[in-house]
Amino acid sequence: MLGQIARRLGQLHGQQICNGLNGVRFKETHRHLQSSFKTVRPISTIPLWPFSSRPRDFSQPNSSWSPEMRKAYDHYIALCDTDNENGEKTKGPWRKLPSYNRSIKYATGGIHLSKFIQAENRLFTRSVKEQGATFEYVVFVNKEEKSCVCVFQSGRLLEGAPGHVHGGAIATMIDTVTGTLAGYLSGPIMTANLNIDYRNPMPLGSVVLIHSALDRIERRKTFITCKVTSTDESKLYTEATALFVSISVGHLFGSRN
């Protein structure tokens, strides 16, 4: 595996990959991405990262988290696989997913490729460096139930109606969480359809749970349902359904094979 990546990187260095994915170098870059993503499987079936040097996980507790955010995080962490003091493993139904600042980093060798391919790009939800200003969130998946829950704390830069979270920011988080579950279950996907019902205004700075579950998979289509609630689940803020279509990486570069 390491040899394979070293060979690929050697090829990349040799051909001076530029930031853009256009012009003369497009075909070569496409070919490298294609071969890298050939090894992308649903991330539920592979260890999250095969190397000791992991990319930074942006969903770790930080000083911007409110006590409510920390409490909800601790609640789900306690339900994840853990090692106790005796070094024994305790099985839990949940698994915390890491959150990287580029989706390419989830692909085999992606951490290295991300340094060469459109290196300045960032995942929208991880694009603001100031902690707590926009999207603070952590996603936990339940493999057996084919579901996930995201603990989300909105920041001051996400205002829509005065004192409340912008509907587009809520849609962003729903797309992110349902898309993460669809990607976890089905591999590379894109959002084809997203339907959202906003039921109650969400106070800015509040902490909410975004629950997503698999509805069904039909051929290339993965259907996901979603509900956004208060952390005690007594208040319903938003409901949504989403359709994700499995894609080949070539699709991202205009080819349909």
Ligand SMILES: CCCCCCCC/C=C\CCCCCCCC(=O)SCCNC(=O)CCNC(=O)[C@H](O)C(C)(C)COP(=O)(O)OP(=O)(O)OC[C@H]1O[C@@H](n2cnc3c(N)ncnc32)[C@H](O)[C@@H]1OP(=O)(O)O
């Ligand atoms: C790549 C790495 C992955 C790694 C793993 C992830 C791990 C987590 C990582 C990081 C977390 C972040 C997660 C973020 C998630 C966010 C994702 C986005 O926001 S994506 C941006 C917005 N979406 C677009 O820009 C799509 C634009 N649309 C298209 O490209 C195409 O229309 C596409 C791919 C959706 C379908 O095109 P076709 O040509 O491949 O396929 P056709 O034949 O049209 O459709 C296939 C089936 O789907 C149905 N379909 C297509 N669109 C539909 C629609 N809008 N409504 C209903 N059905 C639809 C069709 O009727 C067909 O169904 P029948 O198989 O015949 O039954």
